[in-house]
Amino acid sequence: MKRNGMKLFVVAAGMLLALQLTSCSTKQHAINQLENFSYELRDHSAQYSVSEWERAGEKFVKIRKNISKHELDYTPEEKDKIGKLEGQCAGYMAKGMKDGVFDKLKAFGNELKGILKGILNAVTY
Secondary structure, eight states: OHHHHHHHHHHHHHHHHHHHHHHHHHHHHHHHHHHHHHHHHHHHGGGOOHHHHHHHHHHHHHHHHHHHHTGGGOOHHHHHHHHHHHHHHHHHHHHHHHHHHHHHHHHHHHHHHHHHHHHHHHHHO
16 A cells, blocks of 8 residues: 555656646746747848738737746746846837838838829929
8 A cells, every 4th residue: 555655656746747847848938939039020020011010919919928827937037038028029019110111101202202203294394
Protein backbone atom coordinates (compact mmCIF):
# COMPACT_ATOMS: atom_id res chain seq x y z
CA MET A 1 0.00 0.00 0.00
CA LYS A 2 2.84 2.38 0.84
CA ARG A 3 4.45 1.60 -2.49
CA ASN A 4 1.28 2.57 -4.44
CA GLY A 5 1.00 5.78 -2.42
CA MET A 6 4.61 6.65 -3.24
CA LYS A 7 4.04 5.97 -6.96
CA LEU A 8 0.93 8.15 -6.90
CA PHE A 9 2.88 10.93 -5.18
CA VAL A 10 5.70 10.76 -7.75
CA VAL A 11 3.24 10.79 -10.67
CA ALA A 12 1.31 13.71 -9.17
CA ALA A 13 4.52 15.66 -8.52
CA GLY A 14 5.65 15.02 -12.10
CA MET A 15 2.32 16.23 -13.47
CA LEU A 16 2.48 19.39 -11.38
CA LEU A 17 6.02 20.08 -12.56
CA ALA A 18 5.00 19.55 -16.19
CA LEU A 19 2.00 21.83 -15.73
CA GLN A 20 4.17 24.51 -14.14
CA LEU A 21 6.73 24.33 -16.96
CA THR A 22 3.99 24.52 -19.58
CA SER A 23 2.47 27.54 -17.82
CA CYS A 24 5.80 29.36 -17.77
CA SER A 25 6.52 28.70 -21.40
CA THR A 26 3.01 29.81 -22.37
CA LYS A 27 3.26 33.09 -20.48
CA GLN A 28 6.72 33.68 -21.94
CA HIS A 29 5.38 32.85 -25.40
CA ALA A 30 2.83 35.65 -25.01
CA ILE A 31 5.62 38.12 -24.18
CA ASN A 32 7.64 36.87 -27.15
CA GLN A 33 4.63 37.37 -29.44
CA LEU A 34 4.30 40.96 -28.24
CA GLU A 35 8.01 41.59 -28.72
CA ASN A 36 7.97 40.14 -32.24
CA PHE A 37 4.88 42.19 -33.07
CA SER A 38 6.64 45.37 -31.93
CA TYR A 39 9.55 44.56 -34.27
CA GLU A 40 7.12 43.93 -37.12
CA LEU A 41 5.46 47.30 -36.55
CA ARG A 42 8.80 49.08 -36.22
CA ASP A 43 10.13 47.67 -39.46
CA HIS A 44 7.06 47.59 -41.72
CA SER A 45 4.12 49.64 -40.43
CA ALA A 46 4.90 52.76 -42.49
CA GLN A 47 4.00 50.76 -45.62
CA TYR A 48 0.83 49.11 -44.25
CA SER A 49 -2.37 49.25 -46.24
CA VAL A 50 -5.76 49.67 -44.58
CA SER A 51 -6.32 45.91 -44.54
CA GLU A 52 -2.87 45.35 -43.02
CA TRP A 53 -3.72 47.85 -40.27
CA GLU A 54 -6.93 45.94 -39.59
CA ARG A 55 -4.98 42.69 -39.30
CA ALA A 56 -2.39 44.37 -37.09
CA GLY A 57 -5.14 45.62 -34.77
CA GLU A 58 -6.69 42.16 -34.59
CA LYS A 59 -3.29 40.61 -33.90
CA PHE A 60 -2.60 43.10 -31.10
CA VAL A 61 -5.96 42.31 -29.47
CA LYS A 62 -5.25 38.58 -29.72
CA ILE A 63 -1.81 38.99 -28.14
CA ARG A 64 -3.28 41.15 -25.35
CA LYS A 65 -5.91 38.49 -24.61
CA ASN A 66 -3.19 35.86 -24.43
CA ILE A 67 -1.16 38.04 -22.05
CA SER A 68 -4.18 38.76 -19.86
CA LYS A 69 -4.73 35.02 -19.36
CA HIS A 70 -1.45 34.96 -17.44
CA GLU A 71 -1.71 38.40 -15.78
CA LEU A 72 -1.45 37.01 -12.26
CA ASP A 73 1.57 34.86 -13.12
CA TYR A 74 3.84 37.66 -14.34
CA THR A 75 6.59 39.03 -12.14
CA PRO A 76 6.93 42.81 -11.72
CA GLU A 77 9.87 42.72 -14.15
CA GLU A 78 7.81 40.87 -16.75
CA LYS A 79 4.93 43.32 -16.30
CA ASP A 80 7.38 46.18 -16.81
CA LYS A 81 8.63 44.58 -20.02
CA ILE A 82 5.06 44.03 -21.22
CA GLY A 83 4.25 47.68 -20.54
CA LYS A 84 7.31 48.87 -22.46
CA LEU A 85 6.49 46.61 -25.40
CA GLU A 86 2.87 47.77 -25.46
CA GLY A 87 4.07 51.37 -25.39
CA GLN A 88 6.43 50.67 -28.27
CA CYS A 89 3.60 49.04 -30.24
CA ALA A 90 1.35 52.04 -29.63
CA GLY A 91 4.11 54.40 -30.71
CA TYR A 92 4.91 52.41 -33.85
CA MET A 93 1.20 52.21 -34.69
CA ALA A 94 0.75 55.95 -34.32
CA LYS A 95 3.91 56.74 -36.29
CA GLY A 96 3.14 54.16 -38.98
CA MET A 97 -0.39 55.42 -39.46
CA LYS A 98 0.73 59.05 -39.50
CA ASP A 99 3.58 58.42 -41.94
CA GLY A 100 1.45 56.22 -44.17
CA VAL A 101 -1.42 58.71 -44.29
CA PHE A 102 0.95 61.65 -44.80
CA ASP A 103 2.71 59.89 -47.69
CA LYS A 104 -0.62 59.04 -49.32
CA LEU A 105 -1.87 62.62 -48.91
CA LYS A 106 1.39 63.95 -50.29
CA ALA A 107 1.14 61.63 -53.30
CA PHE A 108 -2.50 62.65 -53.78
CA GLY A 109 -1.49 66.32 -53.48
CA ASN A 110 1.04 65.86 -56.27
CA GLU A 111 -1.58 64.12 -58.38
CA LEU A 112 -4.07 66.89 -57.66
CA LYS A 113 -1.48 69.49 -58.71
CA GLY A 114 -1.02 67.61 -61.97
CA ILE A 115 -4.77 67.50 -62.54
CA LEU A 116 -5.07 71.25 -61.92
CA LYS A 117 -2.19 71.97 -64.30
CA GLY A 118 -3.85 69.78 -66.92
CA ILE A 119 -7.16 71.61 -66.53
CA LEU A 120 -5.47 75.04 -66.69
CA ASN A 121 -3.55 74.03 -69.79
CA ALA A 122 -6.71 72.75 -71.46
CA VAL A 123 -8.70 75.88 -70.57
CA THR A 124 -6.04 78.34 -71.75
CA TYR A 125 -5.72 76.75 -75.21
